[in-house]
Ligand SMILES: *[C@@H]1O[C@H](CO)[C@@H](O)[C@H](O)[C@H]1NC(C)=O
């Protein structure tokens with residue numbers, strides 16, 4: 001609940017900063033939060049206070065916010081904070097059992113939605129941790145409602161652990177996903193990955209590229225913060241211990257890394 005409101009406030013700051021008048025950026029936030037009231041309009045589906053929904057703001061789409069949570073994606077109205085739509089996606093019982101057998105808690109062995117991208121009008125890509133076995137789906141808006149039209153492996157797209165900080169950006173023009181996450185169960189193999197979302201899963205795209213595995217000079221236990229496109233590049237923001245700081249026991253440094261976006 002509090003987390004959602006914080007995100008809203010940030011969003012409003014960003015929105016109002018776009019109002020550039022005569023070269024001066026107006027950074028004053030709009031006071032929308034107070035008029036909505038700090039009420040209990042949205043709290044997700046958490047069943048007890050010690051079970052986190054691991055909410056993650058995935059996209060802001062006009063007047064709605066898309067929020068990933070446990071076994072669900074919420075489409076929330078920005079003006080009323082009420083739920084416009086909800087997609088439910090729980091892992092099958094046998095997946096949950098397998099995950100528990102591997103030593104994870106029942107709470108963590110759920111499907112925490114970490115990635116959402118609008119592929120085209122009416123088609124969304126949704127990926128989640130899926131009981132420590134990441135999966136992606138395409139959801140299509142049909143005349144009978146929102147339908148799951150395709151499912152595929154989400155390794156390297158969504159992390160396994162809901163606590164892991166990852167980020168992703170989809171570029172519709174090239175059908176490419178730029179992801180910053182981990183690609184293994186224990187969460188040691190961090191990667192920045194450019195993946196083409198194929199229509200036919202069998203045609204393995206040769207254009208997929210990733211950073212070198214287990215090379216601390218490339219990525220050193222990063223905490224990914226955000227991924228965004230600016231001009232012809234995609235930028236990945238993350239926090240990690242700067243390698244020169246390891247010997248001196250220093251605090252993590254905020255780092256950024258610039259990577260190329262392919263010619264469109
Ligand atoms: C979220 O809901 C609104 C209102 O129904 C809709 O216009 C919008 O397309 C939805 N966004 C996504 C990504 O489904």
Ligand SMILES: *[C@@H]1O[C@H](CO)[C@@H](O)[C@H](O)[C@H]1NC(C)=O
Nearest residue numbers: 162163164165222223224239
């Ligand atoms: C993810 O980021 C949050 C906020 O910066 C931090 O508190 C948390 O420890 C991070 N998670 C992991 C697994 O490092």
